Amino acid sequence: MSTSTFVPPNFTKVHIEDCLKRVRTIFGGVFIVDTRKAKLVQVLYHLWEHKFYPQYYFPSSELPSKFLDEKSKQVLSEGPIKYDIVVGVKRAAEAVTVYGDSNGDLAGLFKIGFASMDMWYEEDEQVFVHPKDPYKRVDVLQSSRHIRVEVHGVEVANTHKPRLLFETGLPVRTYIPPTDCKLELLVPSNLHTSCPYKGVANYYHVQTAPDKTAENVVWWYQNPNLECAAINGFLAFYDERVDVWVDGEKQLRPKTHFA
Incomplete structure (x- = not known):
């Protein structure tokens, strides 16, 4: 059995790869795009267009022309053309970017801003926040490491039963059973964030x-996605903003700020 470690491709210029999934997006109750021809595009130095995740692109044959507002047409100095999407009385401003002949490898493609649409689907599963990176992996492992957490010099968690979440490119996150936390020190927040791999987080x-x-x-996470079901109800502390000891050794605070 091979023990080699998979390393994602280190692209140094525009790289376009087929998305093997059926991709659909809904706006105003209408499917704007429904295709098996979606692309994932990476543009500079082994990074996606956004540093941490890819963007869907589509061939011009899938362009939803009937939903494009021609009056909103903007020709950008770099060559692409932007359009608003309009469905009934609902408008998504500058939601579509169309790439022409002057745009090199992107010529003949267009993209739709992920956040401008109401819903996205890969096959029949809804996708949240952004497309999933095919080179990212998330693992949750039961551990027996001794974890202590302090805030303002006060111990707020102490456990020998953490669950460690390993997510490609991000710091390891420690999820602690609530019974091993000082719940009386926790005050509910109105903040919620979303992750396409883990689900919706409460704070x-x-x-x-x-x-x-x-x-x-x-x-x-009250109802995490299936691949992260093991962290259901467990509590994670921002290592960047608290003091953490692992097996008695105080940890340096990470410099990144991603949950």
Whole structure:
């Protein structure tokens, strides 16, 4: 059995690869695109167009012309053309970018801003926040490491039963059973964030004294996506903003800020 480690391609120029999934997007209750010809495009130095994830592109044959507002047409200095998408009374401003002959490898393609649409689907599963990166992996492993967390010098968690979440390109995140946390110090927050791999996160502040509150330093998933079901209900602390000890050794705070 091979023990080699998979390394994603290190592209140094525009790279276009087929998305093997059927991709659909809905706006105003209408399927704007429904295709098996979607592309994933990477443009500079082994990074996707956005540094941490890819964007869907589509061949011009899939262009939803009947939903494009010709009056909104903008020709950009670099060559692409932008359009608004209009469905009934609903409008998504500058949602479509069409690439022409002067745009090199992107010629003949267009993209739709992910956040401008109401819903996206890969096959029949809804996709949230952004397309999934085919070179990213998320693993949740049960651990027996001794984890202690302090906020403002006050211990807020202490466990020998953490679950460690390994996500390609991001710091390891430690999820702690709530029974091993000082729940009386947690104050519910109104903040919610979403991740296409894990789901929708809820947050807590940590209040260690009447005048000492660390805002939104704890998050948890009530109904995580299936691949991360093991972190359901467990609490994670922002390592960047709290003090953490692993097996008695204090950890340096990571410089990144991604849950």
